[in-house]
Amino acid sequence: MKLDGDRARYWLGVGAQPTDRVLRFLDAAGIKERPARNNPNKAAPGEKAKERAEERAAKAAAAAEAAAAPAEEAPAADEAGAADA
Numbered sequence: 001m002k003l004d005g006d007r008a009r010y011w012l013g014v015g016a017q018p019t020d021r022v023l024r025f026l027d028a029a030g031i032k033e034r035p036a037r038n039n040p041n042k043a044a045p046g047e048k049a050k051e052r053a054e055e056r057a058a059k060a061a062a063a064a065e066a067a068a069a070p071a072e073e074a075p076a077a078d079e080a081g082a083a084d085a
Contacts (some may be wrong), residue, residue, distance in 0.1 A: 012057055 008031050012018070018026060020034075045053070058063035 003031075005029060005031055019084075 003025060008026060008029075012026075013030060018032070023032065023034045026032040
């Protein structure tokens, strides 16, 4: 691809607004500076992803609770058996 710098400067001079992609090319050629952008929310998950993460967390909490419940009941059963003997 060949970029004609004189024509690009002309069109920019008469008010043309380049797209972000074209502005990257113009910046690389030294014709027009591209300002830095900052979008901190770009990497934030969407609503559905947040819902799925909450569901996974709830399932994991329920599984951990279910795994801990029999361990707590087992010593109580042993104590009752020892008292009968």
